[in-house]
Amino acid sequence: IWVDPATASWWITRLLGRKCELFLQQSPVTRMKAIRNETQIQGLKAAHLRDGAAMVKFLHWLSKNLEQTTITEISAAEKLEKFRAVQDLYQGLSFETISAYGEHGAIVHYSSTPESDVPLKPEGIYLIDSGAHYLDGTTDITRTVALGDPTAEQKDRFTRVLKGHIQLAMTRFPRGTAGNQLDTIARKPLWDIALNYGHGTGHGIGSYLNVHEGPQAISYYRGIGVALEPGMVISNEPGYYKESEYGMRIENLILTVVDEEASENGSEFYTFETVSFCPIDLKLVEKSLLSPEEIDWLNSYHADVRKKLKPLLNDEERKWLENATEAI
Numbered sequence: 001i002w003v004d005p006a007t008a009s010w011w012i013t014r015l016l017g018r019k020c021e022l023f024l025q026q027s028p029v030t031r032m033k034a035i036r037n038e039t040q041i042q043g044l045k046a047a048h049l050r051d052g053a054a055m056v057k058f059l060h061w062l063s064k065n066l067e068q069t070t071i072t073e074i075s076a077a078e079k080l081e082k083f084r085a086v087q088d089l090y091q092g093l094s095f096e097t098i099s100a101y102g103e104h105g106a107i108v109h110y111s112s113t114p115e116s117d118v119p120l121k122p123e124g125i126y127l128i129d130s131g132a133h134y135l136d137g138t139t140d141i142t143r144t145v146a147l148g149d150p151t152a153e154q155k156d157r158f159t160r161v162l163k164g165h166i167q168l169a170m171t172r173f174p175r176g177t178a179g180n181q182l183d184t185i186a187r188k189p190l191w192d193i194a195l196n197y198g199h200g201t202g203h204g205i206g207s208y209l210n211v212h213e214g215p216q217a218i219s220y221y222r223g224i225g226v227a228l229e230p231g232m233v234i235s236n237e238p239g240y241y242k243e244s245e246y247g248m249r250i251e252n253l254i255l256t257v258v259d260e261e262a263s264e265n266g267s268e269f270y271t272f273e274t275v276s277f278c279p280i281d282l283k284l285v286e287k288s289l290l291s292p293e294e295i296d297w298l299n300s301y302h303a304d305v306r307k308k309l310k311p312l313l314n315d316e317e318r319k320w321l322e323n324a325t326e327a328i
Contacts, residue, residue, distance in 0.1 A: 002027065030215050033206065035231035040207045041255065043136030044233065045275055047089070048253070051132055051139040052277035052305070053312035054083040059145065059279065060320040062120075066147060071120045073099040073112040080130055089135040094211040098129035098142075105144075105247030108199055108239075123148035125246040133208050140211050140235055141276050142251035146283040157240045158248050158284035160189035164238040165250045166294045168201065168218070168272070172259045175268040176227050179218040179234065186218070186238040197241060202234040205253055230270060232256045248284075252276035277305045279324040287328050299327045 001020045003013055004027040016022060036044065058080040065071060071079075077099040084090055100110045101120050105127040120126055126147050131140035144158060164186035171185055179202065184191075186201045200219030203212050216232045217223025228234070234256070239249035254272035262269035279302065287295065302325035310318050 004030070026215065033209070033213065034204055034216055035229055036207060036233060036255070037231070040137075041231070043134075044207065044253075044255070045137075047132075047134040047137030048139055048275045048277060049308055049312065050087040050089075050134065051084065051141070052309050054080070054087055054132075055141060055143070055278040056309055056313060056321055056324075057083045057317055059143070059324070060317045062145070063320065066120060067122050072117045073101055073104065073120070074114070074117045076120060076126075076128070077112065077130070080128065084132045087132075087134070091133040091135060091208070094131035094133045094138050094140060098127065100127045100129075100247060101125075101147075102246060103244045106241040106243050106245060107247070108241060120147060125150070125154060125248065127247050127249060129249065129251065131211055133211075135208055138206055138208055138211055139276070140205060140251065140253060141278060142237055142239075142249045143278060143281065144248045144250065144284065145281050150284050152286075154246065154248075155284055155286040156289065157190075157195070157242070158281075159286040159289040160193070160195075161238050161240050161248050161250055162280065162285065162298070163189040163290065163294055164201075165236055165252070166297045168236050168238070169252070169254060169274055170271075170293075170297060172262050172269050172271045173228070175270065177270070178223070178225050178227050179216055180220055180222075180224045182218050182228075183220050186236070190238075190240060195240060197239045199239070201238055202236055202254075205233045205235065207233075228256050228270060230256050230258050233275070236272070236274075250280060274301065277308050279305055279321065282324070282326070282328060285328065295328060302327070 002023045005024045077097040099112050102124045104110050126145045129142040168186045183201050200222050202218030204214050204216045206213040215226045236254045237251035241247040252274050253276045255275050257273050259269040259271040306325050
């Protein structure tokens, strides 16, 4: 009997081992699920466009209503869920939304409760990590929003998180590279000033299934030794957390693809295609910290966000999106 030692319990392994010969290897189903076929890839991209539209509608609503009415962590999460629920093929949230304001954002897996729920104010940092299951795909996205004027420190930290996010999104790597070999890329801008974050940089995503799914990961402790292959989807989510003050994270999903240009010399190289589309808050960006290449990536990404999402929005939302994605 084939038993996956990474997931089978001690009890069932012991029970089966009394009467059967056990074949202890990772289940072949795990890798098969991890590699998207063309139908799943098209569904993934379509789901992310609808999900991106829901995110833009939410961010527009938040900016318009923050000073007009009381919005709390919980009510904000509920509003975002409503924007998602009206999208085609919506099946439900892919995990409980992390809606974290101020010091709550520094708690990586914070879950707002009626006891901890606080109102959002036109100041400070707000982090929202959320996602949905659609019949054609699963989403997971995090955005950090400045609700007032950010401090110089907050802009510095956010921009370093952004630099790591961009560098990972742009990286190319040879066939056989495991995710833990890429983890440092997203951390180096923070390491340069002796800072870090205490979670993995990326986890695998299911296809209308698990929002966390292996075996692949970009992490120093997860998915070690598992080579990234074309068709694998993974999150790109570096962050920074200052205890008792604020938290920041930028998360998009990225699809592993063949890098045709780099593979021309006979060695097979891969890279990533970003499939999540939603503005990155420019109020938090310190342009002087970005390289010309990073600025080009950000401007190109925002141009894609505008092009892909504008047809799914109303006039007022389109105007907000234009401002939110202007070139820097």
